[in-house]
Amino acid sequence: MDIFSVALPAFGEAWSLILQPAVLVYLVLGVVMGLAVGVFPGLGGIAGLSLLLPFMFGMDPLLGLALMIGMVAVVPTSDTFASVLMGIPGSSASQATVLDGFPMAKGGEAARALSAAFASSLFGGLVGASFLTLFILIARPVVLAFGLPEMLMITLLGLSMVAILAGRIPLKGLAAAGLGMMVGTIGEADAGGSLRMASYDIPYLVDGLKLVIVGLGIFAIPEIVSLLRQDRSIARGASLGSGWLDGVRDWFANIWLSMRCSIIGVTIGVIPGLGGSVVDWIAYGHTVQSSREKARFGKGEVRGIIGPESSNNAKEGGGLVPTLLFGIPGSGSMAIFIGAVALLGSGDIEVGPGMLKDNLDITYSIVWLLALANVVGTVLCIAASGGIARITTIRFTYLAPFLFMLISFAAFQSGQSFEDILALFAIGLIGIFLRRFDWSRPAFLIGFVLSNPVEKFTNQAFQIASFRFRESIEAGMDYVFSPIVIVLVIITAVSVVLGIRQARTIMAEGEVQAGAKRAPMVFLLIISAYLLAALINADSISDRNMTDKIIPLVIGGFSLLCCLALFILMIRRPEGDAIFADKEVAGEDADAPCGLWSTLAWFGGLIVATGLVGFILAIVVFLTAFFRFRAGAGWAGTLALSAAGIGLICIMADVLNRDFPPGLLQGVVSLPWPLG
Amino acid sequence: MNIIRMACALALGLVTAAGLTMPASANVDFHDQTVEWVIPFSETGGSAKWANFFAPLLSEALPGQPTVVVKFMPGAGSTKGANWFQKQKHEDGTLLFGTSGSTQFPYLLGDPRVRYEYNDWIPVMASGTGGVAYLNSDDGARFDGSANALKDTNFIYGSQGATRLDLVPLLAWKMLGMNVEPVFGIKGRGDGRLMFERGEANIDYQTTSGYLKGSAELVEAGKAVPMMTWGALDAGGDIVRDPTFPDIPTFKEVCEATEGCEASGEAWDAWKAFFVAGFPVQKLAFLPSGTPQEVVDAYTAAFGAVVSRDDFAEISSKRIGKYDVFIGAGAKSALGTATSVPDSAKAYVVNWLEEAYGVTLE
Structure with a gap:
C-alpha cells in the first residue's frame, strides 16, 4: 500500500471524522459509562458493551463506534482502582498490577500508585496508537507469520515468568504453577472432549473454572480475610502519604521502561489467539529483569505498576489488528464489538480483510478514537484518584461486607449458577493457604491462565508438525524451527536463567516468618494428594484421546515430583527453616485480633444463606448482622449502610440487566425481582 | 427485625419498581x-x-x-x-x-x-445459513467437480470438535473418500481460516457470512479454490444449489460425480439430517x-x-x-x-465418531 497516496489522506480524513463535536460527546459518554462499569470487579467491558448493543441498530456508524470504543478503552484503566485499592484483579489485564499496587495502597501510597498506573496507561495507549498507525498497513503478513509453534513459544515465554515470581523456595513456586495448570485443565478437554477431574453429574465442572473466579479467589479473598482479621484500614495508620503528583513524577522518571512495555503490549496484542493473558506477566517480568534495584518488587515498587499498566492499554490497540484485519476477536469484548459494528448504520462496515482497502479512514478513526478515549479516561481517573484513594483510610471492617457482596455478585455473573459462588469460596480457601505458607500465588495464577493455551498450542503444533515431518524432514524442521521460534527460545532461556537468579530477592508475599513443621507439611500433603488424584484421573482417559491426557500427565507428574522433593527437604531441614514459612507464626496475621475461621465463617454464612433464600435476602441478613455484630455499629448506622449496599447492588443489576443467584426458596415460591 | 425488613423493603422498592414483572394479562398486550x-x-x-x-x-x-x-x-x-x-x-x-x-x-x-x-x-x-468448503490453490487445481483426484492427498483441517457443526464437513469429506485430519481445539471458524491462511491447514470451510467476509477475498486473490457448498433445502425438502452461491456445486453434486460416494443410503441420510439441523x-x-x-x-x-x-x-x-x-x-x-433423524442414521454417526475420533457420548 502506498503510504503517501493512500494512507496519509485517509489519516487526515480520520481526524476530520473524529473531531466533530457529536463524535466527541459520544466518546466522552462512552468513557464515563466504561469507568462506571469498570470499577466493579469482574464485570468489565463485556457487560458494558452488551448494555450498549440494543442502541446500536441503525445508529450512525461513527457515533456508535465512538460510544463503544470509549467504553472498551477505559475498562483496563478503571479496573486499576480495584486492583490497587483492594487487591482485587478486576480483569486479566490487571493481574500483575495487584502485585505491587496493593502493597503500595497498604503502605498509604494509594494515590501515588494510582496516578502512576494511570499515567502509564495513558502513555501506553498513545504509544500503541502511534505504532499501529504505521504498523496496520503492513500487519497482515506479520500476523500470518505467527503460526502455532510461534504462539506456543510466546505462551512458554509467559510461563517462564514463573521463574521470577517463584519466591524464596523455587520448588514451591514451580509446584504452585503446576497446581495452577492442573486446576486449569479441570473440565472438558478442548481437543477430544474427555473429562478431567469432572463428571457429567456436576455440569458446572465440565466447563472448567473461569479466570474471574480464580483471580478473585486467589488474590482478593485472602487479602480481604487477612485485613478483616486485623480490623484496621487498608493503609496502615489510616493515613495517605504521597499524593497523585508523585505518581506522575514516578512514571516520568521511568518513561523508557513505560515505552518498552508499551511496545511489548502492542506487539503481543497484535497476535490473535493469545489475548491479554500473557501480556502483563511478560511486561512485569521485563520490568523486574531490567531494574537494578529488585528488592522492593512485590512489596510496593512503583516500577512494578508502571510496566504492566503501560502494556495493558497498548495491548488494546494491538488487539485491534486481528479484530479489524481478520475479523477474529482478540478478546471477549472485541467479539461483541465485531457483532455490534455489523448492526451500525446500514451495515456497510464489515470488520474483516476488506477493512484496510474499503474503510482505511474508519480504521484510522477507530485507532485514534481508542487513543483519545484513553486520554479522556485517564484524566478523569487521575482527577478522581486522590479522592477515591481515601477509601484505604476507612476501617476495613466497614468495607469488607460490601466487597464480599460485590465479588460474590461478580463471580455469579461468570456462569450464572450457584456453583460459581461455591467455586469462589473453594478457590479462596486455596488462596488463603497458598498465602499463609508462602507458596507463590502469582505463579499459581500464571499456571492457571496459561494452562489452556499451553495444552492447545502444544497439541495442535505437534499434530501439524508430525504431518509436515511425514512429508519430509526438511518441511518439518522448517515448520518447527522458524526464525521467530528460535528468537523466542533464546529470549525464554535468558529469561529463565535471569529469573532463577533474581527470584530469591523478589518476595511476592512479603517477608514471612518460618515456624513449626506440622502445618506446612499437612498443606503439602493435601496438595500432593490432589495432584495424585488428578494424575490417576488423567491416566484413566483412553489412549485414543492422547491429546486430552498428555499435558495433565506431564504437568501433574512434574508437579508431584516437585512436591516429593519438597517433602524430602521438609523432613531433612530443621524447624524454622524458610521452607516452613507460615504467616500464622508471627506477623500481621498471627497478631490479628480475630481468628481465620470465625472471619471466614461470615463469608461461608453468606453463601449458605444464599443457597437457602437467594442472594438478596441473604445479603440483607448478612449486611445487617455484620455491621451490627462484627463491626459493632449502632442500629441507625447499620440500617443506613445495609440499605445503601442493597440499593447499590440492585441498581447495578437492574441497569446491567443481570439476575441474582436464586436459592432453594426461589425454587418453591415465585418472588418478584430482585428477590426471586 | 420487622423494622429492618421494612427499611430494606423500602430501599428495594425504590430502586426496583421499574424491574418488577407484571402479572399475566388475558389479551395479548405487552405494553410496559x-x-x-x-x-x-x-x-x-x-x-x-x-x-x-x-x-x-x-x-x-x-x-x-x-x-x-x-x-x-x-x-x-x-x-x-x-x-x-x-x-x-x-x-x-x-x-x-x-x-x-x-x-x-x-x-x-x-x-x-x-x-x-x-x-x-x-x-x-x-x-x-449455508456453508462453503474450499481448498488451497495447489489442491484446488486438481479439483474437477469430483473428489477423484483428491483421494491421495493428505489434508489438514482446523476443527472446533467432531461433535459440533464440523461434523457436517468432516462426514462429507469422509464420504468423498478424502483423507482429512482434523486439528481439534480451535475456537471459532475465524481461527480455522487463519490456520488455512498461514498454510498450516490446507482445507477449510466457512458458514456463508464467514465465507463472504474473509474467504471470498482469498479466492479472488487466487489463494483458495471453492470446492462445494452444503446446498440449500427447497420446499420439497431436497437439496438444491445455495442461492447465495449459485455457481458453486453442492456436496450432493460432487458426491454423485465422485467414485464410491452415493447420495442415498445410510451415510447420506445421516449427513443430510445433520446438515439440515446445522445449516438451513x-x-x-x-x-x-x-x-x-x-x-x-x-x-x-x-x-x-x-x-x-x-x-x-x-x-x-x-x-x-x-x-x-x-x-x-x-x-x-x-x-x-x-x-427427526432416523435411528439408523443416528447410529451410523455415533459409530463413525467413535471409530474415527474415539469420541464416545457417555
Missing part, C-alpha cells in the same frame, strides 16, 4: 413489559449476533411494543441453558428462547447432558411449553411483520445472510426436519 430472549451462549457468539439483530425489530412489531432484552446463559455447550428452558412454564409470554445447531446436535446424538425435548417447545421462528434450520426461537395459542399467534404475527418489512431483505442480508426465515407453521415443519 420486558420480553427476555434467553440465548444459551455467551455474548460473543453468532447466536448473540442473531438475537441482537432481531430484538429491536421484534420489539417494534409485538403488540404494546415491549422492551426486548437479550440475556445470555452460557454453559456446557448450550445444554445448560436448554435444560433450564425445559423447566420453564408459560407465565405471561415474556420469555423467548433461542437455540442453535450446537443445541440441536447433542440432542440428535443422544448426549448424556441433554435433559430437554425439542417437541415440548413451541417454535415461532427459524432461520438458517440452524437457529430457532421458541416459546415455552403450555403457551396459549393467542400468545403464539402474537409472536408469529410479529415475526411475520419483521420479515415482511420493505427493508428486511436489505438489512438482513448484511447481518444474517440471504436465507429464508421460517415463521409459524413454517418454523414448525423446519423443526420437524431438523430434529
Whole structure:
C-alpha cells in the first residue's frame, strides 16, 4: 500500500471524522459509562458493551463506534482502582498490577500508585496508537507469520515468568504453577472432549473454572480475610502519604521502561489467539529483569505498576489488528464489538480483510478514537484518584461486607449458577493457604491462565508438525524451527536463567516468618494428594484421546515430583527453616485480633444463606448482622449502610440487566425481582 | 427485625419498581413489559449476533411494543441453558428462547447432558445459513467437480470438535473418500481460516457470512479454490444449489460425480439430517411449553411483520445472510426436519465418531 497516496489522506480524513463535536460527546459518554462499569470487579467491558448493543441498530456508524470504543478503552484503566485499592484483579489485564499496587495502597501510597498506573496507561495507549498507525498497513503478513509453534513459544515465554515470581523456595513456586495448570485443565478437554477431574453429574465442572473466579479467589479473598482479621484500614495508620503528583513524577522518571512495555503490549496484542493473558506477566517480568534495584518488587515498587499498566492499554490497540484485519476477536469484548459494528448504520462496515482497502479512514478513526478515549479516561481517573484513594483510610471492617457482596455478585455473573459462588469460596480457601505458607500465588495464577493455551498450542503444533515431518524432514524442521521460534527460545532461556537468579530477592508475599513443621507439611500433603488424584484421573482417559491426557500427565507428574522433593527437604531441614514459612507464626496475621475461621465463617454464612433464600435476602441478613455484630455499629448506622449496599447492588443489576443467584426458596415460591 | 425488613423493603422498592414483572394479562398486550430472549451462549457468539439483530425489530412489531432484552446463559455447550428452558412454564409470554445447531446436535446424538425435548417447545421462528468448503490453490487445481483426484492427498483441517457443526464437513469429506485430519481445539471458524491462511491447514470451510467476509477475498486473490457448498433445502425438502452461491456445486453434486460416494443410503441420510439441523434450520426461537395459542399467534404475527418489512431483505442480508426465515407453521415443519433423524442414521454417526475420533457420548 502506498503510504503517501493512500494512507496519509485517509489519516487526515480520520481526524476530520473524529473531531466533530457529536463524535466527541459520544466518546466522552462512552468513557464515563466504561469507568462506571469498570470499577466493579469482574464485570468489565463485556457487560458494558452488551448494555450498549440494543442502541446500536441503525445508529450512525461513527457515533456508535465512538460510544463503544470509549467504553472498551477505559475498562483496563478503571479496573486499576480495584486492583490497587483492594487487591482485587478486576480483569486479566490487571493481574500483575495487584502485585505491587496493593502493597503500595497498604503502605498509604494509594494515590501515588494510582496516578502512576494511570499515567502509564495513558502513555501506553498513545504509544500503541502511534505504532499501529504505521504498523496496520503492513500487519497482515506479520500476523500470518505467527503460526502455532510461534504462539506456543510466546505462551512458554509467559510461563517462564514463573521463574521470577517463584519466591524464596523455587520448588514451591514451580509446584504452585503446576497446581495452577492442573486446576486449569479441570473440565472438558478442548481437543477430544474427555473429562478431567469432572463428571457429567456436576455440569458446572465440565466447563472448567473461569479466570474471574480464580483471580478473585486467589488474590482478593485472602487479602480481604487477612485485613478483616486485623480490623484496621487498608493503609496502615489510616493515613495517605504521597499524593497523585508523585505518581506522575514516578512514571516520568521511568518513561523508557513505560515505552518498552508499551511496545511489548502492542506487539503481543497484535497476535490473535493469545489475548491479554500473557501480556502483563511478560511486561512485569521485563520490568523486574531490567531494574537494578529488585528488592522492593512485590512489596510496593512503583516500577512494578508502571510496566504492566503501560502494556495493558497498548495491548488494546494491538488487539485491534486481528479484530479489524481478520475479523477474529482478540478478546471477549472485541467479539461483541465485531457483532455490534455489523448492526451500525446500514451495515456497510464489515470488520474483516476488506477493512484496510474499503474503510482505511474508519480504521484510522477507530485507532485514534481508542487513543483519545484513553486520554479522556485517564484524566478523569487521575482527577478522581486522590479522592477515591481515601477509601484505604476507612476501617476495613466497614468495607469488607460490601466487597464480599460485590465479588460474590461478580463471580455469579461468570456462569450464572450457584456453583460459581461455591467455586469462589473453594478457590479462596486455596488462596488463603497458598498465602499463609508462602507458596507463590502469582505463579499459581500464571499456571492457571496459561494452562489452556499451553495444552492447545502444544497439541495442535505437534499434530501439524508430525504431518509436515511425514512429508519430509526438511518441511518439518522448517515448520518447527522458524526464525521467530528460535528468537523466542533464546529470549525464554535468558529469561529463565535471569529469573532463577533474581527470584530469591523478589518476595511476592512479603517477608514471612518460618515456624513449626506440622502445618506446612499437612498443606503439602493435601496438595500432593490432589495432584495424585488428578494424575490417576488423567491416566484413566483412553489412549485414543492422547491429546486430552498428555499435558495433565506431564504437568501433574512434574508437579508431584516437585512436591516429593519438597517433602524430602521438609523432613531433612530443621524447624524454622524458610521452607516452613507460615504467616500464622508471627506477623500481621498471627497478631490479628480475630481468628481465620470465625472471619471466614461470615463469608461461608453468606453463601449458605444464599443457597437457602437467594442472594438478596441473604445479603440483607448478612449486611445487617455484620455491621451490627462484627463491626459493632449502632442500629441507625447499620440500617443506613445495609440499605445503601442493597440499593447499590440492585441498581447495578437492574441497569446491567443481570439476575441474582436464586436459592432453594426461589425454587418453591415465585418472588418478584430482585428477590426471586 | 420487622423494622429492618421494612427499611430494606423500602430501599428495594425504590430502586426496583421499574424491574418488577407484571402479572399475566388475558389479551395479548405487552405494553410496559420486558420480553427476555434467553440465548444459551455467551455474548460473543453468532447466536448473540442473531438475537441482537432481531430484538429491536421484534420489539417494534409485538403488540404494546415491549422492551426486548437479550440475556445470555452460557454453559456446557448450550445444554445448560436448554435444560433450564425445559423447566420453564408459560407465565405471561415474556420469555423467548433461542437455540442453535450446537443445541440441536447433542440432542440428535443422544448426549448424556441433554435433559430437554425439542417437541415440548413451541417454535415461532427459524432461520438458517449455508456453508462453503474450499481448498488451497495447489489442491484446488486438481479439483474437477469430483473428489477423484483428491483421494491421495493428505489434508489438514482446523476443527472446533467432531461433535459440533464440523461434523457436517468432516462426514462429507469422509464420504468423498478424502483423507482429512482434523486439528481439534480451535475456537471459532475465524481461527480455522487463519490456520488455512498461514498454510498450516490446507482445507477449510466457512458458514456463508464467514465465507463472504474473509474467504471470498482469498479466492479472488487466487489463494483458495471453492470446492462445494452444503446446498440449500427447497420446499420439497431436497437439496438444491445455495442461492447465495449459485455457481458453486453442492456436496450432493460432487458426491454423485465422485467414485464410491452415493447420495442415498445410510451415510447420506445421516449427513443430510445433520446438515439440515446445522445449516438451513440452524437457529430457532421458541416459546415455552403450555403457551396459549393467542400468545403464539402474537409472536408469529410479529415475526411475520419483521420479515415482511420493505427493508428486511436489505438489512438482513448484511447481518444474517440471504436465507429464508421460517415463521409459524413454517418454523414448525423446519423443526420437524431438523430434529427427526432416523435411528439408523443416528447410529451410523455415533459409530463413525467413535471409530474415527474415539469420541464416545457417555
